Amino acid sequence: MSGWLLPRDRDPVGRTDRPIRITVDGEPVTGIEGQSVAGMLLAAGRTSWRTTRSGAPRGVFCGIGACFDCLLTVNDVPDVRACRRPAADGDEVRTQSREETA
Amino acid sequence: MNVVIVGAGPAGLAAAEHALRAGARVTVLDQAETPGGQYHRMLPEVYAARRPDRIQHGRAEFDRRRRVLAHPRCRWWPGSTVWAFDRAEKRVHVLRGPSDGSGRRRLTLVPDALILATGAHDRTLPFPGWELPGVYTAGAAQALAKGERVAIGGRVLVAGAGPFLLPVAESLLGVGAEVVAVLEANPASTVRKGWSSRPWRLAAHAGKAGELVRYAATLARHRVPYLMGRAVIEARGADRVREVVTAKLRADWSVVPGTERTYEVDAVCVGHGFSPQPELAVAAGCVLDDGFVRVDTVQQTTVDGVFAAGEITGIGGAITAAAEGAVAGRAAAGGTPDAALLRARDRARTFAERLAVAHPIGPAWRSWLREDTIVCRCEETTYGELTRATEDESCPGPHALKLGTRAGLGPCQGRICGPTVAELCGGAERHHRPIVQPIRLGELAARIEGEPE
Numbered sequence: 337m338s339g340w341l342l343p344r345d346r347d348p349v350g351r352t353d354r355p356i357r358i359t360v361d362g363e364p365v366t367g368i369e370g371q372s373v374a375g376m377l378l379a380a381g382r383t384s385w386r387t388t389r390s391g392a393p394r395g396v397f398c399g400i401g402a403c404f405d406c407l408l409t410v411n412d413v414p415d416v417r418a419c420r421r422p423a424a425d426g427d428e429v430r431t432q433s434r435e436e437t438a
Numbered sequence: 439m440n441v442v443i444v445g446a447g448p449a450g451l452a453a454a455e456h457a458l459r460a461g462a463r464v465t466v467l468d469q470a471e472t473p474g475g476q477y478h479r480m481l482p483e484v485y486a487a488r489r490p491d492r493i494q495h496g497r498a499e500f501d502r503r504r505r506v507l508a509h510p511r512c513r514w515w516p517g518s519t520v521w522a523f524d525r526a527e528k529r530v531h532v533l534r535g536p537s538d539g540s541g542r543r544r545l546t547l548v549p550d551a552l553i554l555a556t557g558a559h560d561r562t563l564p565f566p567g568w569e570l571p572g573v574y575t576a577g578a579a580q581a582l583a584k585g586e587r588v589a590i591g592g593r594v595l596v597a598g599a600g601p602f603l604l605p606v607a608e609s610l611l612g613v614g615a616e617v618v619a620v621l622e623a624n625p626a627s628t629v630r631k632g633w634s635s636r637p638w639r640l641a642a643h644a645g646k647a648g649e650l651v652r653y654a655a656t657l658a659r660h661r662v663p664y665l666m667g668r669a670v671i672e673a674r675g676a677d678r679v680r681e682v683v684t685a686k687l688r689a690d691w692s693v694v695p696g697t698e699r700t701y702e703v704d705a706v707c708v709g710h711g712f713s714p715q716p717e718l719a720v721a722a723g724c725v726l727d728d729g730f731v732r733v734d735t736v737q738q739t740t741v742d743g744v745f746a747a748g749e750i751t752g753i754g755g756a757i758t759a760a761a762e763g764a765v766a767g768r769a770a771a772g773g774t775p776d777a778a779l780l781r782a783r784d785r786a787r788t789f790a791e792r793l794a795v796a797h798p799i800g801p802a803w804r805s806w807l808r809e810d811t812i813v814c815r816c817e818e819t820t821y822g823e824l825t826r827a828t829e830d831e832s833c834p835g836p837h838a839l840k841l842g843t844r845a846g847l848g849p850c851q852g853r854i855c856g857p858t859v860a861e862l863c864g865g866a867e868r869h870h871r872p873i874v875q876p877i878r879l880g881e882l883a884a885r886i887e888g889e890p891e
C-alpha cells in the first residue's frame with residue numbers, strides 16, 4: 337500500500353475536484369488541480385523519483401521545500417522541488433538522477 | 439514608512455496587522471500561494487472547500503488575521519521567493535513566479551524596515567535507514583494531509599519529540615491512514631517535569647490544554663497507542679521503508695537493550711523538534727545565538743531596521759510567534775509597542791521555555807548511529823566518514839570538515855544536516871549562505887525590475 341488522495345465523497349471539508357493529468361517519464365498520472373507535483377505522485381503510488389550520487393532512490397522527505405530530496409524536471413526545467421510546485425494540467429515531468437544534472 | 443515582511447505565517451500576519459495600525463505601508467511576501475504558513479496551512483483555493491474549519495484549527499482567528507492582506511495600505515505577494523538581501527543598499531531581492539521555475543520576475547524592494555518571519559522546518563535526527571523513501575518528516579505528513587488531503591501511506595508510525603506529533607497523527611487519521619502508534623522519545627518524567635511546574639505561567643496558552651484533550655480523545659477513539667520513552671531507531675527496506683524498529687529509551691535517549699520492537703509499516707514520519715530558517719537574517723548580518731536570531735525588547739535584530747519574529751528567534755509555537763510579530767510590526771513602523779503587547783509577548787515566551795525543557799533532545803541519540811548511517815542526505819556522508827574526519831589532524835575546523843566529507847555541500851546546503859553535524863563534530867553551526875534560496879543562472883542574469891507601484 338502507498339499514499340492516496342482522500343476521495344472527495346469521504347472528505348468532510350466538502351471540496352470540489354477539477355481533474356488534471358500530467359505525464360511522468362511519458363506515463364500519464366491523474367490528480368486534481370491544487371495538488372503539488374509531489375502530492376500527485378504520492379497519491380499515484382510513487383514514493384521515489386530521483387536517484388542520488390550512489391543511485392539510491394529518493395522522493396519527498398521534508399514536504400516544505402527545505403531538504404531538496406524531491407527534485408525533478410518539470411517541462412524541461414530541472415531541479416524543481418516537487419513539494420513546492422503546484423501541478424498544472426499537461427505538465428511533463430521527468431524523474432532525474434544526480435549524475436544527469438551534475 | 440515602508441515595511442516589508444517576509445513570511446505570512448502567524449508572526450508575519452500579526453506583524454502586518456500592527457505595522458498597518460501604526461500607519462505604515464506594508465508589503466507581505468511568502469513563497470507559498472496561500473497565506474498562513476505551516477501552522478495555518480490552507481487547502482488550495484481551487485479545492486473550494488465548503489467546510490475548511492473541519493481540519494483547520496483556529497479557523498476563525500486565521501480568517502480574522504488574514505484580512506489584513508486586503509487592507510488598502512497592504513500589498514500581498516504570494517509565490518514570492520526572497521533569495522538575497524543586500525546589506526549595503528538594504529535591498530531585498532525577490533523572484534516572483536512558479537516555485538523553482540525559470541523566467542520568474544526579478545524584483546527588488548528597498549524598505550525602511552524589514553521584518554523577517556521565515557519560520558522553521560522539522561528537525562529530524564538521523565538513524566539507520568532514514569534516507570529510505572517512505573520516511574518523512576512529521577511536517578511533510580502534515581503538509582500533505584492538511585494542505586492537499588493526501589495520505590503518505592496506509593500504515594504509518596509517528597515518532598519523535600514534542601507536542602506537534604499529536605496534530606500530525608490526527609491529520610493522518612483524518613485522511614484515512616492507520617496510525618500504528620505515536621512515540622514520544624522523552625520519558626513521561628521529563629515531559630511532566632517540563633510542563634507542570636508553575637502552570638499558571640502558561641495562562642496565555644490555556645487553549646492548548648483543550649487541544650491536548652481533543653488529540654488524546656481522537657487517538658483513543660482510533661485505538662492509537664501513545665507511548666513515551668520510545669523512539670524509532672531504524673527503518674528497513676530495500677527500495678522503500680517496509681518496517682521500522684523502535685526501542686525503549688532512557689532519559690538521555692540511550693537505548694534500553696532488549697526492548698526493540700518491529701512494526702510493519704509503509705510510511706513513517708519523524709520529527710525531533712524544529713530548526714529555524716535564519717538564512718535571510720544571516721544574509722542581513724544579524725547575530726545568531728545557538729542558531730536563533732538575537733532580538734532586543736522590541737524584536738529588533740542586531741542590524742538597524744531589521745526585525746525578527748516567530749520561530750527564527752526561538753521555537754515557541756503560533757501564539758508566541760503572533761505575539762512577537764505584533765511587537766515587531768509596531769516597532770518596525772516607527773511606533774512604540776505598548777506595555778500590553780510586550781507583556782503578552784513575554785508571557786507567550788514561557789511556552790517556548792517549557793517546550794524546550796519538556797521535550798529536549800537527549801544527547802545519547804548518537805548511539806543509534808552506525809558506521810554506515812547517512813548523516814548528510816544530499817552527499818550521503820556517513821557517520822563513520824564524519825567521525826574519521828573529526829579525528830584527522832589534517833582536517834581541523836568545520837570548513838575543512840565540510841570540504842573533506844562534503845557534508846552540507848549538496849542541494850539543501852546543510853539545512854537538514856547542519857545542526858546534526860555541528861552536534862556530532864563539535865563547533866558552531868555555520869550559516870554562511872550568501873544566496874538564501876537557489877536561483878537559476880538565467881534569472882540571475884535577467885534585468886532587475888524596480889519596485890512596481
